[in-house]
Amino acid sequence: MSTDPSACTPEAESTDTSPADVAAASGAIPAPGALPGRALVLVVEDDAAMRRMIGEVLEEIDAEVICVGAQIALDLLEQREAAVVVTDLRMPQVDGLEILQFARQHHASTQVILLTGFATVETAVEALKGGACDYLRKPFEPDDLRRVVDRALAFNRLMRENIRLREASGTQAVADGLVGKSPATEQVRRLIRACAGYDCCVLLTGESGTGKEVAARQIHGLSQRREKRFVALNCAAIAETVIESELFGHQRGAFTGADRAKPGLFETAHGGTLFLDEINNASPGFQAKLLRVLQDGTFYRMGDTEPRHADVRLIAASNAPLPALVQAGSFRADLYYRLKIVEIVMPPLRERRTDIPLLASAFLARHAERLRKPVKGFTTAALAALVQHGWPGNARELENAIQSMIVLTETDMLDVDVLPIGLSVSDASAPRRALGRIEPQSLDEIEAYFIAKTLHETQGSRAATAEILGIDKSTLWRKIKRYGLE
Numbered sequence: 001m002s003t004d005p006s007a008c009t010p011e012a013e014s015t016d017t018s019p020a021d022v023a024a025a026s027g028a029i030p031a032p033g034a035l036p037g038r039a040l041v042l043v044v045e046d047d048a049a050m051r052r053m054i055g056e057v058l059e060e061i062d063a064e065v066i067c068v069g070a071q072i073a074l075d076l077l078e079q080r081e082a083a084v085v086v087t088d089l090r091m092p093q094v095d096g097l098e099i100l101q102f103a104r105q106h107h108a109s110t111q112v113i114l115l116t117g118f119a120t121v122e123t124a125v126e127a128l129k130g131g132a133c134d135y136l137r138k139p140f141e142p143d144d145l146r147r148v149v150d151r152a153l154a155f156n157r158l159m160r161e162n163i164r165l166r167e168a169s170g171t172q173a174v175a176d177g178l179v180g181k182s183p184a185t186e187q188v189r190r191l192i193r194a195c196a197g198y199d200c201c202v203l204l205t206g207e208s209g210t211g212k213e214v215a216a217r218q219i220h221g222l223s224q225r226r227e228k229r230f231v232a233l234n235c236a237a238i239a240e241t242v243i244e245s246e247l248f249g250h251q252r253g254a255f256t257g258a259d260r261a262k263p264g265l266f267e268t269a270h271g272g273t274l275f276l277d278e279i280n281n282a283s284p285g286f287q288a289k290l291l292r293v294l295q296d297g298t299f300y301r302m303g304d305t306e307p308r309h310a311d312v313r314l315i316a317a318s319n320a321p322l323p324a325l326v327q328a329g330s331f332r333a334d335l336y337y338r339l340k341i342v343e344i345v346m347p348p349l350r351e352r353r354t355d356i357p358l359l360a361s362a363f364l365a366r367h368a369e370r371l372r373k374p375v376k377g378f379t380t381a382a383l384a385a386l387v388q389h390g391w392p393g394n395a396r397e398l399e400n401a402i403q404s405m406i407v408l409t410e411t412d413m414l415d416v417d418v419l420p421i422g423l424s425v426s427d428a429s430a431p432r433r434a435l436g437r438i439e440p441q442s443l444d445e446i447e448a449y450f451i452a453k454t455l456h457e458t459q460g461s462r463a464a465t466a467e468i469l470g471i472d473k474s475t476l477w478r479k480i481k482r483y484g485l486e
């Protein structure tokens with residue numbers, strides 16, 4: 001146990017310094033990103049005497065214990081995961097229930113214990129409904145506090161173990177391949193998770209470059225088939241004469257030049273997933289052959305009389321609306337209905353602009369390394385221009401733009417001078433003015449940019465900004481302060 005005496009002092013809580021600064025001064029809190037060896041118990045109490053007393057009571061606990069005031073607690077919880085938070089319910093600036101909500105939002109496994117001097121049935125119910133694992137009425141016996149903290153630590157260990165097991169099974173890792181946090185992308189993610197485990201056909205529709213193949217690979221990666229192959233076929237790029245042999249394979253001598261037997265894609269993908277890209281461009285012959293195998297699940301290699309069975313999950317992608325093609329007679333209605341058991345519509349990038357900074361950063365990381373250019377990030381103005389562009393070619397166009405910017409830049413920050421022709425920079429100066437220059441190319445910059453932009457759009461209304469960004473007002477207030485956006 002290492003109670004941090006300096007962090008318990010009123011001086012520490014009354015400053016605006018970040019927890020990392022406090023840490024640097026006291027040596028008690030590891031820098032963000034450092035992996036603490038022991039579970040952290042965070043005591044949040046604005047009353048210095050009470051805080052010290054709790055620190056002493058918890059001295060024997062098998063955990064690192066840090067005692068702070070409410071303001072510092074919120075910053076600290078953003079940077080470090082606490083196993084257990086023991087917080088006073090009523091504090092002058094930040095409510096204990098707010099700490100509870102904040103802690104639970106940031107780390108699902110954090111256990112929160114509320115201390116209250118006014119334990120009524122109502123507050124207890126409210127606390128437990130809000131996700132608190134326990135509450136204690138003040139004054140309490142030291143043994144009681146140790147007991148509830150011990151129990152919360154044990155529960156936290158269990159939850160973390162569960163999360164670790166789930167992640168080890170690959171579920172989480174694969175789901176993270178789709179970059180983006182906009183509500184539209186979250187919805188796509190939900191649909192992917194919902195259908196991945198079932199062996200049904202999935203039809204992915206959306207404009208070119210919206211990430212249909214990324215989604216298809218994720219469905220495969222989250223399915224029980226993930227150990228087997230993901231085979232992709234572009235239906236537009238397959239000549240009429242070779243469709244049969246490509247899909248179903250051939251025996252030796254099946255046709256002139258067939259000097260060896262060859263399995264088709266259905267056999268290659270056996271046990272796995274076959275991804276049929278640009279299904280809207282499949283020829284009538286292709287459609288007929290596909291329908292046949294979908295109907296009976298069996299096929300023949302060319303030149304063979306032995307029926308073969310394909311255990312293949314089909315995912316198809318279309319960058320044109322299939323109902324219109326069905327209407328026009330160029331796509332078979334029966335095939336369409338077989339393919340669209342589940343349909344996932346990939347939204348265009350212009351309808352989920354909040355994904356743009358995240359995608360841009362992901363593409364920057366991907367290509368700066370490949371092109372061996374030490375580019376660190378974007379200037380705020382360049383990022384603003386990227387966010388405002390219409391992106392008719394969606395994520396692929398954005399990816400190409402980032403690659404070209406990396407190639408052209410002569411500095412380690414991608415700025416407006418290397419933006420592709422046609423990208424507007426006219427409004428980009430507004431957020432830049434609002435922000436000044438802040439640490440570039442970090443999540444912080446992206447966050448600061450959006451806060452500045454939303455404040456600008458709401459004529460400075462903090463209530464409206466908090467609502468639009470989906471954060472509470474106290475969080476917004478702290479972030480405005482931190483990024484100097486007042």
Ligand SMILES: Nc1ncnc2c1ncn2[C@@H]1O[C@H](COP(=O)(O)OP(=O)(O)OP(=O)(O)O)[C@@H](O)[C@H]1O
Nearest residue numbers: 177178179207208209210211212213214319395396
């Ligand atoms: N949400 C995303 N997260 C990460 N990368 C993405 C995302 N969306 C698209 N990409 C990237 O953008 C590029 C285009 O994506 P993808 O090939 O999946 O698009 P598509 O919808 O299949 O396009 P098309 O219809 O033209 O085939 C790829 O390099 C892909 O990695």
Ligand SMILES: [Mg+2]
Nearest residue numbers: 212213277317
């Ligand atoms: Mg594609």
